[in-house]
Amino acid sequence: MRIHPRYTQRLAVTILGGATLLTLAVLVFIIVFVLEKGLPVVNFRFLLTNAEDMGRSGGIFTTLIGTIVLPLLAIIVAAPLGISTAVYLTEYTLETKVTKIIRFGTDCLAGIPSIIFGLFGFIFFVTTLGLGWSILSGGLTLAFMILPTIIRTTEEAVKAVPKSYRQVSFSLGATRWQTVKRIILPNALPGILTGIMLGIGRSIGETAAVIFTAGSSLRLPTSIFDSTRTMAVHFYILAREGLSSENAYGTAATLIIAVLAINLTAYWMMGRFIAKRS
Amino acid sequence: MSLIGERGVRRILAVTAFSAISALLLIALFILNEGLPFIFRYGLHDFLLKSDWDPQAGKFGIYPMVAASLWVTFGAMVVGAPLGVAGAIFLSEFVPKSVMRVIKPTIELLAAIPSVVYGFIGVMVLAPLIRTQLGGPGLSLLAASIILGIMILPTVISISIDSIQAVPQSYREGSLALGATTWQTIHMVTVRAAKSGIIASIILGMGRAIGETMAVIMVAGNAVKIPHSALDSVRSLTANIALEMSYATGLHRQALFATGVILFVVIIILNSFAIVVLRKRVYKK
Amino acid sequence: MDCKFDIQDLSVYWRGNLSLKKVSLKISSSQILGIIGPAGSGKTTFLRSLDRMNELEPGFKAEGRVLLDGEDIYGAGYDAVTLRKKVGMVFALPVALPMSVYENVVYGPRLAGIRNHDRLDELVEQSLTAAFMWNEVKDRLDMSGLRLSGGQQQRLCLARVLAMEPEVILLDEPCSGLDPISTAKIEEALTELKKKYTIILVTNNTKQAARIADQTAFFLMGELIEMGVTDRIFTAPVHKQTDDYVTGRFG
Numbered sequence: 001m002r003i004h005p006r007y008t009q010r011l012a013v014t015i016l017g018g019a020t021l022l023t024l025a026v027l028v029f030i031i032v033f034v035l036e037k038g039l040p041v042v043n044f045r046f047l048l049t050n051a052e053d054m055g056r057s058g059g060i061f062t063t064l065i066g067t068i069v070l071p072l073l074a075i076i077v078a079a080p081l082g083i084s085t086a087v088y089l090t091e092y093t094l095e096t097k098v099t100k101i102i103r104f105g106t107d108c109l110a111g112i113p114s115i116i117f118g119l120f121g122f123i124f125f126v127t128t129l130g131l132g133w134s135i136l137s138g139g140l141t142l143a144f145m146i147l148p149t150i151i152r153t154t155e156e157a158v159k160a161v162p163k164s165y166r167q168v169s170f171s172l173g174a175t176r177w178q179t180v181k182r183i184i185l186p187n188a189l190p191g192i193l194t195g196i197m198l199g200i201g202r203s204i205g206e207t208a209a210v211i212f213t214a215g216s217s218l219r220l221p222t223s224i225f226d227s228t229r230t231m232a233v234h235f236y237i238l239a240r241e242g243l244s245s246e247n248a249y250g251t252a253a254t255l256i257i258a259v260l261a262i263n264l265t266a267y268w269m270m271g272r273f274i275a276k277r278s
Numbered sequence: 279m280s281l282i283g284e285r286g287v288r289r290i291l292a293v294t295a296f297s298a299i300s301a302l303l304l305i306a307l308f309i310l311n312e313g314l315p316f317i318f319r320y321g322l323h324d325f326l327l328k329s330d331w332d333p334q335a336g337k338f339g340i341y342p343m344v345a346a347s348l349w350v351t352f353g354a355m356v357v358g359a360p361l362g363v364a365g366a367i368f369l370s371e372f373v374p375k376s377v378m379r380v381i382k383p384t385i386e387l388l389a390a391i392p393s394v395v396y397g398f399i400g401v402m403v404l405a406p407l408i409r410t411q412l413g414g415p416g417l418s419l420l421a422a423s424i425i426l427g428i429m430i431l432p433t434v435i436s437i438s439i440d441s442i443q444a445v446p447q448s449y450r451e452g453s454l455a456l457g458a459t460t461w462q463t464i465h466m467v468t469v470r471a472a473k474s475g476i477i478a479s480i481i482l483g484m485g486r487a488i489g490e491t492m493a494v495i496m497v498a499g500n501a502v503k504i505p506h507s508a509l510d511s512v513r514s515l516t517a518n519i520a521l522e523m524s525y526a527t528g529l530h531r532q533a534l535f536a537t538g539v540i541l542f543v544v545i546i547i548l549n550s551f552a553i554v555v556l557r558k559r560v561y562k563k
Numbered sequence: 564m565d566c567k568f569d570i571q572d573l574s575v576y577w578r579g580n581l582s583l584k585k586v587s588l589k590i591s592s593s594q595i596l597g598i599i600g601p602a603g604s605g606k607t608t609f610l611r612s613l614d615r616m617n618e619l620e621p622g623f624k625a626e627g628r629v630l631l632d633g634e635d636i637y638g639a640g641y642d643a644v645t646l647r648k649k650v651g652m653v654f655a656l657p658v659a660l661p662m663s664v665y666e667n668v669v670y671g672p673r674l675a676g677i678r679n680h681d682r683l684d685e686l687v688e689q690s691l692t693a694a695f696m697w698n699e700v701k702d703r704l705d706m707s708g709l710r711l712s713g714g715q716q717q718r719l720c721l722a723r724v725l726a727m728e729p730e731v732i733l734l735d736e737p738c739s740g741l742d743p744i745s746t747a748k749i750e751e752a753l754t755e756l757k758k759k760y761t762i763i764l765v766t767n768n769t770k771q772a773a774r775i776a777d778q779t780a781f782f783l784m785g786e787l788i789e790m791g792v793t794d795r796i797f798t799a800p801v802h803k804q805t806d807d808y809v810t811g812r813f814g
Binding site for chain 2: 005006008009012013015016017019020022023024026030031033034080081082084087088089101102104105106107108109111112113114115116117118119120122124128147148151175176177198201202204205206207208211212232235236239240245248252255256260262263264267
Binding site: 094095162164165166167168169170171172173174175178182183187 | 614616619621644645647648651652654656658660661670671674675720723724727
């Protein structure tokens with residue numbers, strides 16, 4: 001029996017549309033659920049007081065600090081490396097075997113699971129280099145993790161700068177570096193910032209790689225050699241040990257808002273970037 | 279600038295360009311260095327295919343975890359791949375461009391939600407539902423599969439959409455001009471042309487599912503045994519590492535790093551595969 | 564008249580394909596050399612060989628000698644950046660850089676290290692005046708160059724080259740995308756500028772060459788067919804191909 005194409009068309013649209021709706025519904029549910037349960041807990045007191053009794057009561061102040069400091073360190077290390085890698089790949093060399101290997105390595109690094117970064121950070125930074133469980137170990141591990149994101153987004157942004165700008169710059173007697181500094185980087189900046197924001201977003205949400213490298217101390221760190229606990233790790237511990245579901249929800253809501261805010265900023269910048277281009 | 283000079287800048291950039299590949303090699307080196315000696319001593323066969331994980335007794339067969347990881351990943355693909363691909367097709371072919379411009383970033387945003395949050399939802403909502411409706415402990419292979427399936431949706435949808443949109447409009451027009459319906463055009467022309475990108479998105483999603491740790495720890499139940507039903511509590515390779523790493527010493531710790539080696543190798547193979555498939559698509563265009 | 568460029572047996576290969584075949588010619592200063600020829604005749608490749616812009620693309624190789632004031636610009640140790648400061652180029656499509664009109668004009672001088680504001684202001688006025696657009700933009704120097712019309716942008720490109728105070732100006736079909744009025748303004752500016760500069764103009768429009776070039780060279784399939792005083796090339800060409808091309812019988 002052959003069904004008329006018009007009916008298969010309708011059937012297909014229904015199934016595809018249903019699947020799409022289900023997907024969106026699940027994803028929206030997750031955000032709404034966490035925010036609904038968590039937002040009532042979140043207030044200035046919650047954000048600005050220290051955790052008490054392992055987090056059963058009190059706020060999340062020190063974990064807030066950890067959540068700011070670790071990604072910051074990661075970005076300070078990864079951004080210059082990533083940006084200069086991308087500039088080198090796009091502006092300073094032609095497509096060769098070497099650049100192919102570098103790109104392949106970048107793609108592979110992007111796919112490594114965070115638990116492997118955690119194991120590596122533990123054995124390399126914490127143990128071999130003797131940095132211990134510290135902000136430094138955690139930040140450097142995260143830097144390794146977000147390096148591919150920054151390289152890829154910067155590469156895309158740099159490639160989007162029209163070729164004619166480069167030609168004009170060279171024809172006016174600019175050296176390559178002058179062209180990069182005066183034309184390429186200023187024009188690629190919004191795209192580069194997007195990559196940085198995405199990197200920060202990923203670091204903020206990371207748990208497995210952080211818990212083995214930065215530890216989980218609830219004390220306020222005084223130097224980068226101190227251990228710290230990020231909100232994601234705090235949330236994981238609260239939820240896993242069943243210490244306080246109320247505080248867990250509060251932490252999760254704060255975490256989601258932070259991640260959403262950072263990513264939305266990134267998209268907003270990207271949008272402005274695209275609008276400016278056309 | 280004039281202090282370093284044009285050549286100096288080039289040299290500095292060239293050195294930094296090796297940062298990512300050096301990071302990858304450094305990671306490989308340290309993980310292999312910690313894990314490989316153990317695999318050689320214990321024997322790959324006994325390590326991978328024996329079911330006697332008992333670190334106190336010096337027994338390190340990780341087969342239950344291997345099976346759990348494979349099943350959980352398979353389950354995640356069963357949940358996530360069809361939904362993701364269907365969503366991608368619907369969004370790129372049936373939804374107006376303006377709506378799509380809002381929905382796609384929203385979905386990509388969900389990739390940024392911390393995995394612990396997904397895990398938590400699994401614990402609070404999904405596991406109780408499974409326990410009361412289907413029986414078993416609730417924290418199970420099934421729960422882990424569903425949560426991971428949801429987690430890989432953004433990856434699958436976003437990369438699939440990119441590859442569907444890369445199909446030249448003229449292909450579709452050619453098919454529609456021959457009297458095909460939209461759906462016929464989609465499954466006979468568009469999806470076929472975007473096939474390699476869609477496959478790559480599924481492989482990358484698979485990589486993400488195998489490597490996911492915290493969400494799995496929270497929802498899978500973590501019992502070290504070979505699963506016999508979807509409702510059994512299981513422990514994945516990643517969960518095993520994360521759960522025991524904090525107190526493991528000596529041979530036990532080496533065994534966990536050896537588990538890391540297995541994961542690392544599997545992921546690199548999967549990624550290389552996805553990269554090759556994606557590259558092919560670029561060349562074809 | 565002095566000989567500015569002395570090109571000897573210049574051959575250019577792109578990815579191993581010969582696209583310019585042993586071209587030899589001398590270019591005198593203080594005049595306009597028009598280069599005509601059909602698409603793919605190698606005129607743009609030739610023009611770009613004169614300020615070494617070709618080598619920015621992969622797969623480029625040049626043979627032969629290009630002497631600028633007696634020095635081989637492809638010789639060992641000759642710096643391409645120094646060369647491009649002496650030899651400016653205006654491209655086929657007008658490209659205003661995404662910055663203000665003022666910053667567009669002083670881009671070259673700033674690269675050359677000029678920081679003095681009075682000097683930069685002076686260069687901007689001089690160059691824009693010479694490009695016949697000072698009066699149009701003198702009150703809007705802070706405006707983004709991207710907001711100028713196509714014709715204005717192309718004159719801005721010319722002004723930008725003039726601000727470098729080059730010795731030679733290369734133009735690659737500068738009027739191909741412009742309307743007749745903008746074209747007339749550019750031609751007027753070039754006729755004025757040739758007193759001070761050596762100008763080499765590649766054009767698809769044979770009439771343009773006939774109007775403003777002092778000498779004209781005809782390229783075909785990567786070869787220089789003939790070169791001479793413009794009037795002679797257009798009225799009494801030696802080669803049949805030249806005759807066919809300038810009279811429009813080429814096909």
